[in-house]
Amino acid sequence: MLRRILTYASESGDIPVPITIDTPRQRERDWSCAYEIGWPDGPRRGFGYGIDATQAMLLALKAIGTDLYTSDHHRSGRLRWGKPGDGYGYPVPKNIRDLLVGNDAEYEG
Template sequence: MVIGTRVLTIRSPDADIPVPVQLCAPEYADEHWIRRYTIAWPEHPRDSFGAGVDALQALHLTMQKIGIDLYSSAAHKAGTLMWDKFGDGYGFPIPKNGRDLLIGMDKIFEG
């Protein structure tokens, strides 16, 4: 069950392309809690999950995993991905070893 959605945008010369990021409710599976998510990239949607000892750790790790997926994407590297304003980041946390990738407000709050 989807519990939250954030819509990012890829700017292209022809039109803005919405990229919804959906986060699901926690599930208990194989002695761990998982949080599934989808990033609806136009060419290849990504379905994945993060896992933790409890539902809160699973949420934290999943949010970081989403952040890594966004910052390592072709759209980010091309400078065409945005959330609220270009260059302000995407509003997802990222693990310490990836903080050199952060831009804008993400860099201020997570860097």
């Protein structure tokens, strides 16, 4: 299992936002890679699916990036990994790269 912790700066103090990624698992016809984002208002679980383990993990990483960058927590400007405004270190699909900030925009945009 992989784990990264982002931080959400709420009015009552910092709240950890853990992100976990499970090891890809082979299914009958494809692979799946589960992930979970521990949002302050409740966890969000999702999956990446691919023809092999690498593709399943890559698609899970892009799904995490999409969930982060399209969230109200991101739009509030209070979500961070490291310095505020530096991004979260996850890739996103091409069609939402305009949402990237900080290092994410510099390296992925």
